[in-house]
Amino acid sequence: MKKKMMIKFKSVYALLLSVVLSAALLLGGCMTSVQPRGGGAEGGGTSGETTVTEADRIAALERQLEALRAEQASRDEAYEARIRELERALSASDAPTAADGSELLFTYEENGQGLTLTGWNGTAKTLVIPQTIGGKAVTAIADGAFRNCELERVTVPDGVRAVGWFAFSGCYRLASVSLPASVESIGYGAFEHCSSALRFTCPSGSYAAKYAASYGIPTSAQ
Incomplete structure (x- = not known):
């Protein structure tokens, strides 16, 4: 009786061990299959980050260009205003x-x-x-x-x-x-x-x- 119980216990133990090993193998396979996808995502992420950085750089250059244009326009207005002021002063120079x-x-x-x-x-x-x-x-x-x-x-x-x-x-x-x-x-x-x-x-x-x-x-x- 005792011997039969030992055999039965060993059988159950072997079955459990087999299940555990199978689960470990399946889990390892999943990890292995997921990892390349993860690596691919990282590669895609790197490409995405490069694209965003380039867009940011272009946007920054456009902002700088607009600022330079606005500054030049302001200078042109100030220059023209000064010219008009000098012209008025010169026109008045012949006053008594x-x-x-x-x-x-x-x-x-x-x-x-x-x-x-x-x-x-x-x-x-x-x-x-x-x-x-x-x-x-x-x-x-x-x-x-x-x-x-x-x-x-x-x-x-x-x-x-x-x-x-x-x-x-x-x-x-x-x-x-x-x-x-x-x-x-x-x-x-x-x-x-x-x-x-x-x-x-x-x-x-x-x-x-x-x-x-x-x-x-x-x-x-x-």
């Missing part, structure tokens, strides 16, 4: 001088009928605005063109039709303004916060005279 001998330097822009003065870089206390600059008539004074300057006396030439909003606002020393009959409009606040002694010299019945009357500004006839 102020009463104290200082050079008049106006900034201006064309308006289709002549020039609109947009500013003045000067230190004179008395200013006679030229009737023409570079052979073109001065026909308007822009909004805020002389704002907060330290002028005391201003003569606006014949031919100027419009004085813009706040054109002489804040010129607290400005006490005398000569305006021609050609002026047809004076913008809001054009002479606010000027000297309390402000007086207009203008033709009787002119737009400037009517404007002065509406704001309580004393006038003298030209």
